[in-house]
Amino acid sequence: MTSTLPNPWPAPRTRGPVDLEVSLPGSKSLANRALVLAALADGPSVVRRALRSRDTLLMAAALTALGSEVDTSGDDWTVTPGALTADALIDCGLAGTVMRFVPPAAGLSQGRVAFDGDPHMRSRPIGPVLDALRGLGVEIDDHGTGFLPFTVRGSGSVRGGAVTLDASESSQFISALMLAGARYEQGVDIRHVGPPVPSLPHIEMTVAALRRHGVEVDASEPDRWRVAPGPIVAVDEVIEPDLSNAAPFLALAAVSGGSVLVRDWPQATTQPGDELRRILALMGCAVDLGPAGLRVTGGPSIRGVDLDLHDVGELTPAIAALCALADSPSELSGVAHIRGHETDRLAALARELGALGADVTERPDGLSIRPAPLRGGTFHTYADHRMAHAGVIIGAAVDGVLVEDIATTSKTFPDFADFWAGLWRE
The missing domain is CATH 3.65.10.10 (Enolpyruvate transferase domain)
Structure with missing residues (x-):
């Protein structure tokens, strides 16, 4: 069941290769x-x-x-x-x-x-x-x-x-x-x-x-x-940038054929979001981790992938959105557990991507996604910040995508909508 909130947010559309540098909030x-x-x-x-x-x-x-x-x-x-x-x-x-x-x-x-x-x-x-x-x-x-x-x-x-x-x-x-x-x-x-x-x-x-x-x-x-x-020793901690929140920004490089630098990407980390480096390379991007951060540069097209995302399930919505924009089929598996996240993410992704024209088959533990022309429409988020990320990625490549309840991104990224829209004004 979906319920559209008033005034769904018009996702900005890229019109050419981006060249961006972004700093992300902490994990x-x-x-x-x-x-x-x-x-x-x-x-x-x-x-x-x-x-x-x-x-x-x-x-x-x-x-x-x-x-x-x-x-x-x-x-x-x-x-x-x-x-x-x-x-x-x-x-x-x-x-x-x-x-x-x-x-x-x-x-x-x-x-x-x-x-x-x-x-x-x-x-x-x-x-x-x-x-x-x-x-x-x-x-x-x-x-x-x-x-x-x-x-x-x-x-x-x-x-x-x-x-x-x-x-x-x-x-x-x-x-x-x-x-x-x-x-x-x-x-x-x-x-x-x-x-x-x-x-x-x-x-x-x-x-x-x-x-x-x-x-x-x-x-x-x-x-x-x-x-x-035993005791837990008091230690001052410095929080790394949230690498999973980097997914929609790095996806812009793949969608537009441009370049995005995420500043301060750690050289070594336990965050699952670091797997984006490997995944985006498989999808046809050039990936370079240097002293300033992680730079991703998109290729001439987005390649489909066959991925077991069991250990990095939180990346599934963003990766599924990119797969819907790819020029070859994709199989995403190993993520039955994300049905118990903020929403049943597999069912929600199949429903929302399909409503915009994607050729998606929902599997018990994943999604099969095949190339198909996409169209505009309302992308429902189900109070799930990762679903909102998927929506804005599709919106960056497709005219007329409206993301319902973009404010749900405040769960891990305050003022995401203004930040995202501001990238087009720079």
């Missing part, structure tokens, strides 16, 4: 991990170049509600841990990281912590995390649903220990338990049993963040992560 994934660890650390710390978006502000508010002090007034956010003693109400909004990362921390509180969020969040999976927390000694009341709303009743400490769960729906299930695990009496020993865990780079991101904070983590065995009990 939401890195920022929210840094904020949780800072709130559980042994002293105050600073999260520098923090992304100011709905997801990160919801995280800051959640940690403040639990007893920490998070000063978000400047570009660098100061976090002062506090006693987790008060009852609290946590608004998860549409932030999976808040819904999943905060309950394990709330188990350390001495109060009643209630969680809820936007209506769509009540259908996003959280049950395996709640069951795992129960197994580790946390009291949880979810009325037997395994979804929002639910309540965590903290006792001031968590026993911890060994736990087994199926994290095939989201790597965040593993990261959630790891982030607070060092503060548990026995640490945490997590085993995954089930189909492969998606988005493994995000778990590697969590491991790296914990180690920066002095936490001992053993990730040497497949499908097992052990976090030793």
